[in-house]
Amino acid sequence: MLKEERxxxxxxxxxxxxxxxxxxxxxxxxxxxxxxxxxxxxxxxxQKLRKVHGGAISLGFTTNSARNxxxxxxxxxxxxxxxxxxxxxDGSVIFIDGGTTCLELARLIPVNLxxxxxxxxxxxxxxxSAKPNVTVIFIGGxxxxxxxxxxxxxxxxxxxxxxxxxxxxxxxxxDSQYGLTEFxxxxxxxxxxxxxxxxxxxxxxxxxxxxxxxxxxxxEINAINTMVTEVEPExxxxxxxxxxxxHLL
Amino acid sequence: MLKEERxxxxxxxxxxxxxxxxxxxxxxxxxxxxxxxxxxxxxxxxQKLRKVHGGAISLGFTTNSARNxxxxxxxxxxxxxxxxxxxxxDGSVIFIDGGTTCLELARLIPVNLxxxxxxxxxxxxxxxSAKPNVTVIFIGGxxxxxxxxxxxxxxxxxxxxxxxxxxxxxxxxxDSQYGLTEFxxxxxxxxxxxxxxxxxxxxxxxxxxxxxxxxxxxxEINAINTMVTEVEPExxxxxxxxxxxxHLL
DNA sequence: TCTTAAAATGCAGTTTTTTGCATTTTTAAT
DNA sequence: ATTAAAAATGCAAAAAACTGCATTTTAAGA
Numbered sequence: 001m002l003k004e005e006r007x008x009x010x011x012x013x014x015x016x017x018x019x020x021x022x023x024x025x026x027x028x029x030x031x032x033x034x035x036x037x038x039x040x041x042x043x044x045x046x047q048k049l050r051k052v053h054g055g056a057i058s059l060g061f062t063t064n065s066a067r068n069x070x071x072x073x074x075x076x077x078x079x080x081x082x083x084x085x086x087x088x089x090d091g092s093v094i095f096i097d098g099g100t101t102c103l104e105l106a107r108l109i110p111v112n113l114x115x116x117x118x119x120x121x122x123x124x125x126x127x128x129s130a131k132p133n134v135t136v137i138f139i140g141g142x143x144x145x146x147x148x149x150x151x152x153x154x155x156x157x158x159x160x161x162x163x164x165x166x167x168x169x170x171x172x173x174x175d176s177q178y179g180l181t182e183f184x185x186x187x188x189x190x191x192x193x194x195x196x197x198x199x200x201x202x203x204x205x206x207x208x209x210x211x212x213x214x215x216x217x218x219x220e221i222n223a224i225n226t227m228v229t230e231v232e233p234e235x236x237x238x239x240x241x242x243x244x245x246x247h248l249l
Numbered sequence: 250m251l252k253e254e255r256x257x258x259x260x261x262x263x264x265x266x267x268x269x270x271x272x273x274x275x276x277x278x279x280x281x282x283x284x285x286x287x288x289x290x291x292x293x294x295x296q297k298l299r300k301v302h303g304g305a306i307s308l309g310f311t312t313n314s315a316r317n318x319x320x321x322x323x324x325x326x327x328x329x330x331x332x333x334x335x336x337x338x339d340g341s342v343i344f345i346d347g348g349t350t351c352l353e354l355a356r357l358i359p360v361n362l363x364x365x366x367x368x369x370x371x372x373x374x375x376x377x378s379a380k381p382n383v384t385v386i387f388i389g390g391x392x393x394x395x396x397x398x399x400x401x402x403x404x405x406x407x408x409x410x411x412x413x414x415x416x417x418x419x420x421x422x423x424d425s426q427y428g429l430t431e432f433x434x435x436x437x438x439x440x441x442x443x444x445x446x447x448x449x450x451x452x453x454x455x456x457x458x459x460x461x462x463x464x465x466x467x468x469e470i471n472a473i474n475t476m477v478t479e480v481e482p483e484x485x486x487x488x489x490x491x492x493x494x495x496h497l498l
Numbered sequence: 499t500c501t502t503a504a505a506a507t508g509c510a511g512t513t514t515t516t517t518g519c520a521t522t523t524t525t526a527a528t
Numbered sequence: 529a530t531t532a533a534a535a536a537t538g539c540a541a542a543a544a545a546c547t548g549c550a551t552t553t554t555a556a557g558a
Contacts, residue, residue: 003506019251022544032508037545052253053515054544122378122387126371129394138371138399140389140407145378150387158389252516271534281518286535302525303534 006031007039014049014058021055072100076206079230081105084168084204087226090114092165095194096124098149099170101204103127109134118162118197120155120190122148144186151186159193167198173212174205174227176240180218191218200225207231211240255280256288261379263298263307266356270304273327277359325455328479330354333417333453336475339363341414344443345373347398348419350453352376358383367411369404369439371397393435400435408442416447422461423454425489429467437465449474456480460489 006029013020013028022040026033044051050059081104088094091114096102098121106127109115113133119125120139128136139162141155169191172182180203182188195201195218203224210229226247231237255278262269262277271289275282293300299308330353337343340363345351347370355376358364362382368374369388377385388411390404418440421431429452431437444450444467452473459478475496480487 019254021251033544034509034546035507038506050253052251055251057251057253122371122375125392126375126397129371129392129397132394136392136394137403138387138389138392140387140399143374143378143385143387145381145385148375148378150389154386282534283519284517287517290535 003039006035007043010036010039010043010056011048014056019055019057073206073208074100074104076208076230077101077104077204078108080204080206080228081108083230084202084228085109087166087202088113088115092116093118095119095162095164095167095169095198096128097121097167097169097191097194098124098147099204101170101206102168105168105204118164120150120159149190151190156189156193159190159197162197164198165200167194167201168204169194169201170204171209171218173214174203174209174221175211175213176221178213178217179220180224181214182216182218183214185216188216188218195219195223202226202228204228207235207237210237250278250280252288255284256292258379259285259288259292259305260297262356263305265376265379267307268304269306272303273357277357279359279361325479326350326353326453327357329453329455329477330357332479333451333477334358336415336451337362337364341365342367344368344411344413344416344418344447345377346370346416346418346440346443347373347396348453350419350455351417354417354453367413369399369408398439400439405438405442408439408446411446413447414449416443416450417453418443418450419453420458420467422463423452423458423470424460424462425470427462427466428469429473430463431465431467432463434465437467440467444468444472451475451477453477456484459487 009029010020010025013025022033022036025040026036029036040049040051040056043049044056047059049056077100080101084105085108088109093116095118096106097119102121103123106117106119106124109128109131111131111133115133116135116137117128118137118139119128120141122143125136125138128134139150139155139158141150141158142152143149144151171180171191172184172187174180180191182191201224203226205227207229221241227241229238258278259269259274262274271282271285274289275285278285289298289300289305292298293305296308298305326349329350333354334357337358342365344367345355346368351370352372355366355368355373358377358380364382365384365386366377367386367388368377369390371392374385374387377383388399388404388407390399390407391401392398393400420429420440421433421436423429429440431440450473452475454476456478470490476490478487
């Protein structure tokens, strides 16, 4: 077994489980614990994972800080959320996706605005339930732990039975040519259902994600009616999007 | 279990509840209290939380009266939840109701216990989603703001399609003669559906509520298979319940 | 193909870290 | 002041990490 293979396997395991034990890996790969230790040490110095006593954990595995305290690029997301809010008026029926930008949107809904909101995100639902004038409907299903959203066949089926004015969604990656893409296949299925359930789809997306792509495609860029980012509409980053039939905010 | 995982779990709990007891954490994580103490001490020195006598509190939780207000009731509810937990074993499929006692039950589920949990309470779902070995399924529907539970016809319909080993429920009022009663008609409908969806129903109920009643009836006392309260089984309060076919814990 | 240097691997002995337990001290509540 | 719970302390067993060294594997050049 090559060193590269081994290290890749280790990384895969870490990504998959968020954590690994050195002893487990040693047994699985059938090499000595010392070798695994050295591999992990190397990967740690390459910033591919974090070595801890007895094992290693994935870099993104700070459940707590990721969830609450440490919303990355909060300022930008707040700007986006505020812009997106201008689309809403009393009586709108909308869907709000999971993800930190959408959570920010939910948080910023004014108390006097009367809305009906569908969501499949637990944090969004919690946030919305604090607003007296918002009717909240949670789309049930199995809960995906990391994202705290309901997911799976049941969720998708439930989505097929609703129709909202606006869907506010986020995405992992977006590119004018490749459209919206994701790292995770299940998420793609979910977002497809969300888009289908909406008369109009609004994409909330920080500029950082513009012109990036990944493995699985959610939809073409044309499926999006409005895209909201925090940069000025004249910005060069948006050039490639202008040709499409997308309204930029 | 890795030290990092443990500390991450502790931080999660603190963020979620603003306050934790070392003894609870020790039990949940299945490690000695000393280990928890050392972890909390470490996290404190890293400014991730604030250690106090007997437990820890979240950093943003300096001045809060809700804490003290809740502590007394919490004590009894914790006892009840612990008792109720003894009914569970690996692989059980259960339903957990809303309400503070049920939330406490969800909180105290040990990390190594493998369960499938249905719920219609947002806080319970959030709590459960922090447990790696628990499969969480949220019963969707319109969210009732105060209770943060899903409610209404849709919820009841969804409940009609499941069957679990145990339902853990709370109640507004309970009396050996009048059975379980509620102030709210919609809640009654919901609880009826929950009881129907369970092979066995477990009532979690602090002694304070024993021998009280209200307007709308959920069910007779016979519909309950097990009742868990914090007082000793010999207590005089329970006399009237003994004649019924109810198992007391 | 053969040779050789460099890299990788496994092993044994040592050091460090972690953890639980017993004992003492401190703290908080009555 | 009394008392019970929690914290600190010291200690020992166990697990993990580190170190140096011998052996094997890999890679490169003649």
